[in-house]
Amino acid sequence: MSAAVQSIWSPPKLPKIAYGKGSYLYDSDGKQYIDGSGGPAVFCLGHGNEEVNQAIKDQLDRIAHGYRYTFTSDPLEQLTEQVRRACGTSSGLSRMIFVSSGSEAVESCLKIALQYHSARGEQTRRRFIARQRSWHGNTLGALAVSGFRDRRLPFEGALVEASLLSPVNAYRPPVGVKPDCLAEHCANELEQEIARLGAHRVAAFIFEPVVGAAGGAVPAPPGYAKRVREICDRTGVLMIADEVMCGSGRCGTWRALEHDGVVPDLMAVAKGLGGGYLPLAAAILQERLWEPMAQRHGGLLTGHTFSGHTAACAAGAAVQTIVARDRLLDKVKEDGLYLTSLLRQTLGERAYVGDIRGRGFFLGIELVADRAKKEPFDPELQLFARLRDQAFANGLICYPVGGNVDGVKGDHVILAPPYNASRAELEEIVGKLEKSLTQVIAALPTR
Numbered sequence: 001m002s003a004a005v006q007s008i009w010s011p012p013k014l015p016k017i018a019y020g021k022g023s024y025l026y027d028s029d030g031k032q033y034i035d036g037s038g039g040p041a042v043f044c045l046g047h048g049n050e051e052v053n054q055a056i057k058d059q060l061d062r063i064a065h066g067y068r069y070t071f072t073s074d075p076l077e078q079l080t081e082q083v084r085r086a087c088g089t090s091s092g093l094s095r096m097i098f099v100s101s102g103s104e105a106v107e108s109c110l111k112i113a114l115q116y117h118s119a120r121g122e123q124t125r126r127r128f129i130a131r132q133r134s135w136h137g138n139t140l141g142a143l144a145v146s147g148f149r150d151r152r153l154p155f156e157g158a159l160v161e162a163s164l165l166s167p168v169n170a171y172r173p174p175v176g177v178k179p180d181c182l183a184e185h186c187a188n189e190l191e192q193e194i195a196r197l198g199a200h201r202v203a204a205f206i207f208e209p210v211v212g213a214a215g216g217a218v219p220a221p222p223g224y225a226k227r228v229r230e231i232c233d234r235t236g237v238l239m240i241a242d243e244v245m246c247g248s249g250r251c252g253t254w255r256a257l258e259h260d261g262v263v264p265d266l267m268a269v270a271k272g273l274g275g276g277y278l279p280l281a282a283a284i285l286q287e288r289l290w291e292p293m294a295q296r297h298g299g300l301l302t303g304h305t306f307s308g309h310t311a312a313c314a315a316g317a318a319v320q321t322i323v324a325r326d327r328l329l330d331k332v333k334e335d336g337l338y339l340t341s342l343l344r345q346t347l348g349e350r351a352y353v354g355d356i357r358g359r360g361f362f363l364g365i366e367l368v369a370d371r372a373k374k375e376p377f378d379p380e381l382q383l384f385a386r387l388r389d390q391a392f393a394n395g396l397i398c399y400p401v402g403g404n405v406d407g408v409k410g411d412h413v414i415l416a417p418p419y420n421a422s423r424a425e426l427e428e429i430v431g432k433l434e435k436s437l438t439q440v441i442a443a444l445p446t447r
Helices: 003-008 050-062 074-087 102-119 140-144 149-155 179-197 224-235 256-260 287-297 310-325 328-347 383-393 423-442
Strands: 017-021 024-027 032-035 093-099 127-131 162-165 202-207 238-242 266-269 281-286 353-359 362-367 399-402 411-415
Touching: 032 423, 050 310, 074 093, 074 281, 074 310, 093 102, 093 287, 093 310, 102 140, 102 202, 102 238, 102 266, 102 281, 102 287, 127 179, 140 149, 162 179, 179 202, 179 224, 202 224, 224 238, 224 256, 281 287, 310 328, 328 353, 328 362, 328 423, 362 383, 383 399, 383 411, 383 423, 411 423
Parallel strands: 127 162, 127 202, 202 238, 238 266
Antiparallel strands: 017 024, 024 032, 093 281, 266 281, 353 362, 362 411, 399 411
């Protein structure tokens, strides 16, 4: 990147947050912002929900946290039961550990996979397989299985080795692969990598059912997840679904993979689980995985000081109560179609809009310099950063990211509004995004 561009797009000074209510945030100068992406797809009920806040206050009046390895608690037990029901009683996803972030949840899933194989005497199963253009978290283990170039670079050399397969993106399939052959091609690639390594060496395959930050709300094509499930079952490789960003109802089903008719062995959830009211995430596992670990090790060998934090679980229980009671997943399904239609009507014919994709309230818009050739913009333009700053100036919070094509090129923006956002608010989000994109594209330097 040239020094001139770098200096223009250096990080701006951030305003100071004052308060939030519903879909809106306000800074200390009184400026209003509509939260079109729920921050990074976190704030599923918006901000300042009085019912959730009261549940937290009531719990703090009793005790903030009963250390998980000394006590259980009503909020922990309530949330555990809510998550079991949300996952589906027939799914087998009945065991879980609550932690404080999505990265911790993914790290816990990786550790549980290794512990499970060790408990069964398969100590050679140490290797993980993941995909390029994926993001699984900031801990070293989660980072090692992430295909996000810019976030990995400073830590290369200290990351455990993992296999990173092709992205699974119908808009940008591998060279020579037709979109309708993508699911089978990429599933075969997984099968071939397992065979190359030897199934006895592979612990798990981890993937995002709908790729978030690294790809831009890219859903798996039909049939892909089922083929992966079949391959994993046949080879003894565990399937880990990273639903930190796309799960907990964000795509219109509580489990994102429910849409694909597939149940994973392990699943990481966060963000929408507690709605951002307190730090909360979970690693969820099949009952059948629990049994050998309980017999051999007495339980899970992963956990932290704040695992199952009592007040955080109280917040999560309140959020999940509202999501279920108010039938917000049905709303996300229905209004997700409305939001998609609105985006297609407003932006779909723009020459710089290559693809509009996603599920529910988890939608991505990929921006291109040449629509016919799907050619991305010059990365030196930092288009995603320009859009982020212009939208923010216009009072819109959205989630633009760069590098989604090959780690360097590519610009996309994610919208992930609160589940309870009104249609008028969805229209305001799209209107401000359209205005911001128009301004940014018009201001691009000519070459």
